[in-house]
Amino acid sequence: MRTSPTIPIMPLVVLQSTRLLWARVAALVFTCVAFSVTAHGGYGHGSMYDWCMFCWVFSFITTLLVLMVELLGLQARVPVSWTNFPITFACYAALLCLSASIIFPFFYLRDNRPGEARDHRIASTVFSCLATLAYLVEVSLARARPGEVAGYMATVPGLLKVCETFVAIIIFLFISNPVSYDKYPALKWCLAVYCICFVISMAIVVLCVGECTGCLPIPFPRFLSAYALLAVLMYVTATIIWPVFQFDSHYGGQSRRPHGCQTSSMGLCDWDKLVAIAVLTALNFLIYVADLAYSARLVFVRT
Numbered sequence: 001m002r003t004s005p006t007i008p009i010m011p012l013v014v015l016q017s018t019r020l021l022w023a024r025v026a027a028l029v030f031t032c033v034a035f036s037v038t039a040h041g042g043y044g045h046g047s048m049y050d051w052c053m054f055c056w057v058f059s060f061i062t063t064l065l066v067l068m069v070e071l072l073g074l075q076a077r078v079p080v081s082w083t084n085f086p087i088t089f090a091c092y093a094a095l096l097c098l099s100a101s102i103i104f105p106f107f108y109l110r111d112n113r114p115g116e117a118r119d120h121r122i123a124s125t126v127f128s129c130l131a132t133l134a135y136l137v138e139v140s141l142a143r144a145r146p147g148e149v150a151g152y153m154a155t156v157p158g159l160l161k162v163c164e165t166f167v168a169i170i171i172f173l174f175i176s177n178p179v180s181y182d183k184y185p186a187l188k189w190c191l192a193v194y195c196i197c198f199v200i201s202m203a204i205v206v207l208c209v210g211e212c213t214g215c216l217p218i219p220f221p222r223f224l225s226a227y228a229l230l231a232v233l234m235y236v237t238a239t240i241i242w243p244v245f246q247f248d249s250h251y252g253g254q255s256r257r258p259h260g261c262q263t264s265s266m267g268l269c270d271w272d273k274l275v276a277i278a279v280l281t282a283l284n285f286l287i288y289v290a291d292l293a294y295s296a297r298l299v300f301v302r303t
Contacts, residue, residue, distance in 0.1 A: 023138040024067055027090075030131035031060040031097065034124045038104075041120035047177070048107045052128075055100040059093035059131065066090075081211040083151035084158070087142040088209055091153075091162040094135035099170065101128040152208045157224065157294040160287055161201050164231075167284045168198035174273040174280075183252070184245050190238040190281070197231045197288075221295070228292035235285040243278045 035056035038044065044052075066086045069075060075082040105125045109118070143159065144150035152158045171194050174180075181187040204224070207213050213220045247253040254271060261269035268276070 020138060020141045021067075021070075023134050023141060024063055024090075027093065027131050027134035027138060028060060028063045028067065030127045030134055031056045031063065031093075034097075034100075034127040034131060035060065037120050037127070038124040041116055043117045044108050044121070046107070048103050051173070052100040052104045055096035056128065056131070059096055059135070062089045062093060080209050081151055084153035084209045084211075087139060087151075088153045088158070088162060088205060090135050090138045090142065091159055092166065094132055094139055095163070095166045097128050097132040097135060101125060101132055104128065152213075153205070155294075157291055158205075158208065160291045160294070161205050163287050164201045164284060164291070165198055165205065167280050167287065168194050168201070171277055171280050171284075172198075174277050177273075178270055180246070180270070180274060180277070186241045186245050190242050193234045193238040194281075197234060197284075200227055200231075225292070225295040228288060228295045231288045232285070232292050235281065235288050239278075239282050239285045242281055246274045246278070 035053055038053065038056075066089070069078055069082075070086075078085070104121070108121050109125070139159070142154060143156075144154040153161070175191065175194070181191045204227075207215070216223055245251045245253065247255045249255065258269070258271055261271050
């Protein structure tokens, strides 16, 4: 009696238990709980509420996408660099959840009476903090180690690019509501600095994720170091100009917090936003300085 040959059945899902996998699963669960609890009983409204919900939902969707691609073994069929894509969006998700963990309680837990809505908001804040921690663990596990061959976005300069673009996005949120750059041409120059550096940094991220760095007419490391130097020079001017034209009484500014801000029970007043822009500008300047140091070292080591 002839026996038919057995045909091996390949599993559709490849599950390898690693610390990186469990960090992603934890981030997926925490972000899901954060936006689900908020939508169920948080009862929030306004632009800051929308921003926090966007942070959690975006992080959840990107993490779910990464998990599905890796569990199904579809990395080779995805039209992006899989050595750069997961860690790039993990870093963005960590920053997004961090911002939501700060903004949500600041706007929606201040002077809030005890009740079911407050309990839901506290739970959302806790799970947002846990999601931030999970994403930071993922970035720590996925980033390149010294001497290891990895994608550019897994290196320190690549992660700094993510931080540069994210800080610029927060600056745009503050500078546009209300519009605070139209009083003097110098303030418009600051806006130009934020926009130019954001566009170029984001273009670098897109080029790396899309594996298109070879399209540049000059070597990629030299382009990075030249751009980092330009960004440092531009940001140092914005770091000086913004506080001078916004807080110096000679230009109609106020060096002290107005009384109206002190009596505000919720949110940030216009003066607080100006201070936040000044602090974020100085922060991005320091990030670009670190980026310049790493990029210059990359060029000199290769040459």
